[in-house]
Amino acid sequence: MQTGHSLYALAWSPDSESVVVGAGRDLAIKGVQAGRKQLRWPAHEGLVIAVDWNMVNDLLLSGGEDCSYRVWDSFGRQMFQSGGLGYTITSVKWCPNGETFAVGAFNTLRLCDKTGWSHSRDRPQSGSLTSLTWTPDGTQLAAAGGNGSVVFGQVIERSLEWDIFEATLVSPFKIKVSDVGSEVVEELDFSGGRVVEMSLGFGHLVAATHNQVLIYSVTNWNTPYILDMRGATSLIVQAATHFLTLDTAQGVQIWTYEGRHVSNPRFQNLRADYLSGRAISLSEDAVAILDRSSPKCVRVCDVSTGRPLVDGRAAEVVHECEVEEVFLSQFSKGLSERRLAFIDRNKELWLCPVVPTPVGRGSVPAKHKLHTQVESAAWNDKGDILTAIADGRLITWYYPNAVAIDRDLLGLASTSRDAADFGKSPRVISFYGAKVMVRRADGALLSAAVAPYPAMLYASVRGQRWEEAVRLCRHVSVLVQSRELWACMGCMALNGKNLQLAEEALAAIQEVDKLEFVQHVLKVSSEEGRNAELALYRRCPEEAESILLQASPPLIYRAIKLNIRLFRWSRALELAVQHKTHVDTxxxxxxxxxxSSGKEETDKRFLQFNSEVAVDWEVISAKKEKEREDEHARAGTRRGPSSGMDREMK
Structure with a gap:
């Protein structure tokens, strides 16, 4: 590789397949294998003096003679550009965990967030800082000065918030916890070693030193559970009943808050040093891990065993392009209701079930696109409520699973507000209760409130208190003249097959066509028939057909008529021939x-059977009547009015 310029900086890519070099004022990425195309772009207005490439977040960092530092993605797109700092940037270095980076210049040392804004600035009398290096745990930094001095720094004043508690790392060996409600302050000393990682949430503070993990309950700060670790913990992820630790010695480990080891999720090509908080998500029963060796794949493992989900359930979610961030819903009970949301490289937000619905002949499209131009997203802890900053707006979906039930109701069961106050490239930090915390690009932390009523609705529905849920919807619709809660209730009722409640909810939001369909479903006598109609409502005809064919005995006529209603004539004939019934129908x-459409038959198969089978509408009507009577008898009900499925096509 010849650049034609003196080279002052270069760095390896995370996969060790290419290098980035500062070539004059440009940055260039060149693969080490022959024949790979070189990527080159203008980077600075002066010579590029320093460059680094982080293996966790796959972002590049550069500094130049133009006195600025810049952050890039691996495609050469600029993510951040600093203002002029007054002196040439002589060194840059990513923290190993990819969350922060350091910038060195003449008598200047800056600690910056990965998005570019500065956490702090120091003025050591060291001359130009020509080289920077981090400790493996990312808590200490050393810098070489041009006047012969060595500068040491430690990361402190890291602050976390949850509910009414705030935890601050005031020194490498001390965390101060403040209870805003009672104004009580606790100081936690760590004499066994400096704190390298900490996490606050779900009623617990989890802090890690270089060889231990300490678990504190917010109700008892005196007697923590202590875990001995083989390696330094680089990441802690919490859920309601478990938490996850990540270290290079043991990889991913899951623990209870009482200190009991639960599992050690593993799969081929899992590398702990490539993972970050954006690549892992934990819930009560599942853990989702982005496969860095195949960035289009998200591995889903069972929390209790650490193994990929089996028994016909998906062990992975494969997307069409690279996945950047994953989120598991926190409120659901059971894998069947658990949902995985993820943001891909195109900044699109997708939702899919952790356990896809099995079908007979085909596969149900498991992934659903929720929105585009999404900056970040987060699940709520009090309900399966998802919020995201997308295209300059803060969008909150009160029941995001509605995208798999009725996309029309998805829009009704959501709110959208202007997010101009959050500025460019904001990021959702947390979503607890009715408060969304957002970090702006300049580092400011802002909060936004969402309605508390959906969380109250989730609590009522989880407790099977349907009358209470209905009263809440009625009260809110009168109080704030809003339809969101009724739409959310309608989706919940349809998903839970509570048709009477769905009927009331759809009537309240004046969705007449959907209401009529639900009333039609209520007239179907068999449970399998109703379930099939609801699957058809969700636009899943293969699942509907599978339900009917797997009934005992199979509802052949309903399966055939379902395909006729959808004008899937070839499939209807295939079923009739296969089961040797209703070919004439x-x-x-x-x-x-x-x-009725004024057309002639052209299908060879239909032409063949037309010549072999006589069509007698009296015989067809008699067979249909017999099918209805058999279904009513099996359901143990009296014959009621004919449903729309049994209406004869004129």
Whole structure:
């Protein structure tokens, strides 16, 4: 590789397949394998003096003679540009965990967030800082000065918030915890070693030193549970009943808050040094891990065993492009209700079930796009409520699973507000209760309030207190003239197959067409028939057909008629021939359809059966009547009015 310039800086890529070099005023990425195309772009207005490439977040960092530092992605797109700092940037270095980086110049040392804004600035009398290096745990920094001095620094004043508690790392060996409600302050000393990582949430503070993890309850700060670790913990992720630690010696480990080891999730090519908080998400029963060896794949493991989900359930979610961030819902109970949200490289937010619905002939499309141009997102802890900053707006979906039930109701069960106050490139830090915490690009921490009523609705529904939930919806609709809660209730009822409640909710939001369909479903006598109609409502015809065919005994006529209603004539004929029944029914409806549309039969298979099977509508009507009577008898009900499925096509 020849650049034509003197080279002052270079760094390896995370996969060790290419290097980035400062070539004059440009940055260039060149693969070590012959034949790979070089990527080059203008980076600075002066010579590029320093460059670094982080293996965790895959971002590049550069500094130049123009007295600025800049952050880039691996495609050469600029993520941040600093203002002029007065002196040439002589060194830059990412922290190993990819959350911060250090910048060195003449008598200047800055600690910056990965998004670019400065945490702090110091003025050591060291001359130009020509080289920077971090300790492996990312808590200490050393810098070489041009006047022969060595500058040492330690990261402190890191602050975390949860509910009414705030934890601050005031020194490498001390954390101060403040209870804002009672104004009580606790100081936690760590004589066994400096604190390298900490996390606050779900009623617990988890702090890690270089060889221990200490678990504190917010109700008892005196007697923590203590875990001995083989390696330094680089990441802590919390959920309601478990928490996760990450270290290079043991990889990913899951623990209870009582200090009991639960599991050690593993899969091929899992590398702990490549993972960050954006690549791992934990819930009560599942852990999702982004596979860095295949960035389009998210591995989902069972918390209790640490193994990929089996028994016909998906062990991975494969996307069409690289996934950047993953989020597991926190409120759901059971894998069947758990949802995985993720943001891909195109800044699109997707939602999919952790356990896809099995079907008979085909596969149900598991992934659903929620929004585009998404900066960041977070799940709520009091309900399956998802919030995101997208395209300059703060959007909150009160029941995001509505995208798999009825996309029309998804919009009704959400709110959107202007997010101009958050500025450019904001990031959602947390979403607890009714408060969303957002970090702006300049480092300022802002909060936004969401309505508390959806969380109250989730609590009522989880406790099976349906009458209480209905009263809440009625009260809110009168109090604030809002339809969001009724739409959320309607989706919950449809998902839970509570048709009477769904009927009331849809009537309240004046969705007449959906209301009529629910009333039609209520007239279906068999449970399998109702479930099939609800699957059809969710736009899952293969699942609906599978439900009918797997009934005992199979509801063949309903499966055939379902395909006729959807004008899937070939499949309807295939089922009739396969089960040797209702071939004449399919032919009769096909002939009536072609006659009403003024067309002639051209399908060779239908032409063949038309010549072999006679169509007698009296016989067809008798068979249909017999099918209805058999279904009513099996359901143990009296025959009621004919449903829309049984109406004869004219």
């Amino acid at each position: 399919v032919l009769g409806y096909r002939q009536a359809f072609l006659k």
